[in-house]
Amino acid sequence: MTSFDVDPRPKYLRYLVGAIPKFLRRPPTQIRNDTGLASHSSSVFTESLRVTAKEVNACLDDLLPLPEGPERRVAEAMRYSALDGGKRLRPFLVSASADLFDVPRPYSLRVGAAVEMIHCYSLVHDDLPAMDDDDLRRGRPTCHKAFDEATAILAGDALLTKAFAVLSDAASHPDGLIRCKLVAVLANAAGAEGMVGGQMLDLLAADADFDEQQTRRLQALKTGRMLAVSCQMGALLGQAEPDAMKDLDSYGVYLGAAFQIADDLLDLEASEADLGKATGKDEAAGKATFVSLHGPERARKVAKTLVDQAVAALDRFGERAESLRAAAVFTVSRRS
Numbered sequence: 001m002t003s004f005d006v007d008p009r010p011k012y013l014r015y016l017v018g019a020i021p022k023f024l025r026r027p028p029t030q031i032r033n034d035t036g037l038a039s040h041s042s043s044v045f046t047e048s049l050r051v052t053a054k055e056v057n058a059c060l061d062d063l064l065p066l067p068e069g070p071e072r073r074v075a076e077a078m079r080y081s082a083l084d085g086g087k088r089l090r091p092f093l094v095s096a097s098a099d100l101f102d103v104p105r106p107y108s109l110r111v112g113a114a115v116e117m118i119h120c121y122s123l124v125h126d127d128l129p130a131m132d133d134d135d136l137r138r139g140r141p142t143c144h145k146a147f148d149e150a151t152a153i154l155a156g157d158a159l160l161t162k163a164f165a166v167l168s169d170a171a172s173h174p175d176g177l178i179r180c181k182l183v184a185v186l187a188n189a190a191g192a193e194g195m196v197g198g199q200m201l202d203l204l205a206a207d208a209d210f211d212e213q214q215t216r217r218l219q220a221l222k223t224g225r226m227l228a229v230s231c232q233m234g235a236l237l238g239q240a241e242p243d244a245m246k247d248l249d250s251y252g253v254y255l256g257a258a259f260q261i262a263d264d265l266l267d268l269e270a271s272e273a274d275l276g277k278a279t280g281k282d283e284a285a286g287k288a289t290f291v292s293l294h295g296p297e298r299a300r301k302v303a304k305t306l307v308d309q310a311v312a313a314l315d316r317f318g319e320r321a322e323s324l325r326a327a328a329v330f331t332v333s334r335r336s
Contacts, residue, residue: 045326052095052112053088055105059113063166077147077155078162082120084138087336089327090115093230093255094237096323097248101238108237110172111182114163115230118190121159122199122226124152131203132281136272160190173237181236189229198222202287210288216257219290223263224256231255231324244316251313251324258306259331261299264289266336268296303332 064079066072091112098108127134127142128149135145144152166172167182188194198221201210205218231252235245268283268291283292291299310328314321 042326042329045323045330048096048323049087049089049092049327049330052092053086055109056088056091056113056116057083059109060116063110063113063117063162073147074151074154074158077143077151078159080146081124081143081152081155082117082159084120084140086116086120086138087334088112088116090119090226090230092327093227093252093324094234096321096327097231097234098237099234099323100244100248100317100320101235101240103234103237106171107173108234110166110169111233111237112230114166114172114182115186115226115233117159117163117166118186118195119226121156121163122190122195124156124159126199128152131199134281178236178239182233185229185232185236189225194221194225194229195223198225205287212290212293215288215290215293219260220253220257223260224253227256227259228252247313247316251310251328254306254310254313255328255331258303258310258328261290261303261306262332262334264291265296265299265303266334300332307332 060082061079064075064082066075066079091109094112094115095105095108098111123137124143126132127137128144134142136142140146142152143155147155163186164183167186168179170176170179172182173179190196192200198218201214201218202222205215210218228249229252231248232245235248240248267281267289290302294302307328311325314324317324
């Protein structure tokens with residue numbers, strides 16, 4: 001399987017279903033211990049994330065204009081959901097991965113904005129009464145509360161389709177083949193074999209007793225695939241060699257798994273004010289998470305192991321990948 005195959009599903013599922021138990025069986029001397037990055041690296045990453053978020057917000061603002069006419073309402077709902085102050089971690093991963101290959105910034109920002117549109121659409125639909133039934137998102141009323149359910153559904157639909165319009169535009173990359181590959185990998189990561197499939201498993205989990213492997217697969221599909229494909233898309237923009245693509249794939253997979261465990265810990269331990277959304281819902285619904293299966297302390301150790309593996313996957317890139325290493329540490333040290 002080459003790095004440019006349009007359906008990476010078998011490779012991703014091989015990593016995600018089989019890798020974590022092997023990590024936990026390794027003796028401690030085989031686990032890298034370089035998550036203690038200097039505070040300087042952390043501050044540089046924080047500033048880089050802030051700058052990327054500002055640039056992506058400007059890009060989204062430009063890509064989501066307000067039309068005239070009554071259809072303006074759905075555009076307002078799209079902008080409400082997409083321009084709401086998120087961390088923009090996924091666009092950051094696109095840009096930071098693309099930077100390894102000296103990709104022009106306008107290309108990676110547009111591609112990152114497209115990924116963020118997919119992420120925002122998923123949140124709009126996730127918050128609906130038929131799914132997670134949430135009233136608060138990032139400290140504000142969710143889209144269906146600020147507008148109405150029908151408008152929220154349409155806004156999500158429109159963000160999803162707009163993302164692919166952005167990727168197919170020559171302004172995102174002059175090479176049409178590269179644009180096709182970007183469309184293909186994002187469609188696979190976001191669809192029934194990726195994020196949407198994970199959302200289906202999440203709904204089923206409320207009425208089922210998922211074991212550890214099923215829980216890992218749910219989280220890998222629902223959360224991990226979109227984080228991993230963000231790195232892959234940055235590498236695609238840079239027309240990376242297969243080995244470099246594989247290492248960025250590995251980094252994204254490990255980071256995605258660590259990110260989800262950190263999310264589960266925050267849901268259990270953080271306040272609603274800190275997260276800007278309701279907390280404790282998974283526990284109340286009886287859904288299995290790594291935290292519920294193994295407890296908070298075990299979950300933290302596993303998350304750190306995953307961060308170590310993510311950092312190790314970047315060895316070939318040297319100092320150029322410092323921001324990606326710091327991003328991996330951020331996933332488990334964040335407070336929201």
